[in-house]
Amino acid sequence: EAQVTQNPRYLITVTGKKLTVTCSQNMNHEYMSWYRQDPGLGLRQIYYSMNVEVTDKGDVPEGYKVSRKEKRNFPLILESPSPNQTSLYFCASSSFERGAFGSGELFFGEGSRLTVL
Amino acid sequence: AQSVTQPDIHITVSEGASLELRCNYSYGATPYLFWYVQSPGQGLQLLLKYFSGDTLVQGIKGFEAEFKRSQSSFNLRKPSVHWSDAAEYFCAVGAGNTGKLIFGQGTTLQVKP
Numbered sequence: 466e467a468q469v470t471q472n473p474r475y476l477i478t479v480t481g482k483k484l485t486v487t488c489s490q491n492m493n494h495e496y497m498s499w500y501r502q503d504p505g506l507g508l509r510q511i512y513y514s515m516n517v518e519v520t521d522k523g524d525v526p527e528g529y530k531v532s533r534k535e536k537r538n539f540p541l542i543l544e545s546p547s548p549n550q551t552s553l554y555f556c557a558s559s560s561f562e563r564g565a566f567g568s569g570e571l572f573f574g575e576g577s578r579l580t581v582l
Numbered sequence: 583a584q585s586v587t588q589p590d591i592h593i594t595v596s597e598g599a600s601l602e603l604r605c606n607y608s609y610g611a612t613p614y615l616f617w618y619v620q621s622p623g624q625g626l627q628l629l630l631k632y633f634s635g636d637t638l639v640q641g642i643k644g645f646e647a648e649f650k651r652s653q654s655s656f657n658l659r660k661p662s663v664h665w666s667d668a669a670e671y672f673c674a675v676g677a678g679n680t681g682k683l684i685f686g687q688g689t690t691l692q693v694k695p
Contacts (some may be wrong), residue, residue, distance in 0.1 A: 469625075496681065505591075507672060508626075508685040515681050523682065555625060571618075571683070573625030 467492050471556050471574035478546055479582050486541045486577050488556035494572070496559040497539040498523070499531065501552040502576075508555065514539055546581040553578050584609045586675050588686035595663050596694045603658040603689050605673030614676035615656040617647055620688075621669045629671075632656065643667070668693045 469490045478484055490497065498513035500523075510523025514533040528550055530542040539558075543550060557571040585608040595601055607613055614633055618626040630641025637649040647658045656673060673686040 498681070498683070500685075505687060507586075507588075507687040508674075510683060510685075513681045513683075521681060524684070557626075570628040570631070571616075571626070573627075575625050 467572065469556055469558055469572050469574040471554070471577045473577060474575065475578050477580045477582065480547055481545050484543050484546060484579075486543075486554060486556075486579070488539045488541065488574060489537050490539075490556075490558040490572065491537065492558060492560070492572065493536065494558035494560050495536070497533065498557050498559075498571070499529070499539070499541045500555045500557065501525065502555060503552050511541065511554075543579075546579075548581050551579060551581050584613070584675050584677050584682065584684045586673050586684050586686035588671075588673055588689050590689050591687065592690045592692070594692040594694060597665050598662050601658075601660045601663045601667070601691070603671050603673075603691070605656045605658065605686060606654055607656065607673070607675045608654065609675055609677065611677075612651075615647075615649060616674040616676065616683075617641065617645070617656075617658050618672045618674060618685075619643075619669050620672065626672065629658070663691075663693055665693045665695065667691060 472487045495516045499511040500508040502508045509525045512531040514520045554577045556574040559571045587606045616631045617629040620626045629645050630639050632649045670688045670690050672688050676683045
């Protein structure tokens with residue numbers, strides 16, 4: 466089954482304690498991206514990756530890091546989480562068959578709800 | 583810079599009534615345009631997309647959208663809404679092959695019986 470898998474789905478942590486949210490896709494997609502969703506703000510892009518070892522900043526990259534060492538994995542790292550990073554996070558992937566977004570369909574994970582106290 | 587505006591935060595329609603959700607975008611070139619739907623507690627699912635060609639695009643679940651370059655709009659429509667359409671709807675614009683994708687703030691659709 467084609468899917469994007471995020472872990473953990475729910476996490477409560479404390480300020481300053483490093484954490485990693487993993488994202489894995491089994492569709493051999495080149496493109497992967499992280500978003501955060503906050504009420505009234507929609508989804509905002511944090512980082513994206515066009516292929517292995519190629520990453521770039523989205524609109525809200527501050528406080529986050531990513532890496533793309535393998536095609537299937539795109540972890541999101543919060544080195545020193547702060548309460549303003551409390552949010553719902555989505556990972557997504559897509560192919561590049563017809564240009565930037567391939568078929569145009571981003572496949573989303575189920576989301577990771579993070580609370581930073 | 584790209585931007586997307588969904589003017590309606592919340593819309594309520596009666597089941598069986600028609601629906602139009604508005605989306606306005608700002609982008610210098612021909613954009614890639616998308617509508618996604620998010621059911622409660624779920625990720626997002628693509629409803630339809632516009633890359634080029636026919637400006638009226640058909641999607642899944644009976645939805646359609648029309649690209650109007652002169653108005654910088656990409657409004658989503660459905661002739662007859664079903665209770666299962668209650669969800670949050672997001673319009674998004676992609677900037678060619680840059681990898682950047684900007685979402686609107688979302689419109690929450692409530693369907694009255």
